[in-house]
Amino acid sequence: MKTSVIHWGWSKDLGPTKAGRYPATFYLTGKCLMKTLSVFVDESGMYGSEVSHYAPYYIVTLVLHDQSININDSIDTFSMKLSQLGREETVIHTGRLIRREEEYRDMLLLERKQIFNVIYNFTRTVDVKYHSFMVEKKHVADDVELSDRLSKQLSSFLNKNIEELLSYDKIVVYYDYGQNELTKLLVSSFNTAFKNVEIRKTQHSHYRLFNAADMFCTLELLSIKAARKQLSNSEKKFFKSAKILTKSYLRGVDIKRF
Helix, strand or coil: CCCCEEECCEEECCCCCCCCCCCCCCEECCEECCCEEEEEEEEECCCCCCCCCCCCEEEEEEEEEECCCCCHHHHHHHHHHHHHCCCCCCCCCHHHHHHCCHHHCCCCHHHHHHHHHHHHHHHHHCCCEEEEEEEEHHHCCCHHHHHHHHHHHHHHHHHHCHHHHCCCCEEEEEECCCCHHHHHHHHHHHHHHCCCEEEEECCHHHCCHHHHHHHHHHHHHHHHHHHCCCCCHHHHHHHCCHHHHHHHHHHHHHHHEC
């Protein structure tokens, strides 16, 4: 665990903790010295205009957390429940979990649903908000048009919420730089809109809120596919039906939209 400087019972964040807990930054009892917004970024699909049967949509999700709100109890409970299921690792890919791919291919449906539900309940209850952007790749001619559409959506979101976002002394954007073009877009859009922003390269294993970002991305994709009657066989098997998916999962996170 990295060293923390304690200020009146709360910690000043000098980096991620080993367990992925999220220190409340610069918080003093009754007074916040610096108001900081964290933005965690995750994506669904591969960047580019090439259309795949398996990935017809490109989705980017932002998870926004006001650092003055302490969410350590939520993270500790989440970590404990994952540990009870024998899943101590920080990074869990819910899309692969649903499809029974790669590291989850030998797991029973019941085991996968237990893990999914623990992540879902954490995502639904932790004190964050989210916003997603989507481009249907069959409607873009090339990578430049994809970048243009995403850039316009992101800029529109930032401009629409500019007053609230400017109320923060600092905005820190966390991304793993996994896709180069998305990294460039984030750097350009946020630095154009704000002077008080930092784009920080990090690993998903450092912060539990990346689990929430991944879940929101997955649910956003499932929502689109369910509405268009495009759920795959593995998705239908996992959730039983689009009706159950909507009632038991999608409606539960609507309140989390920013």
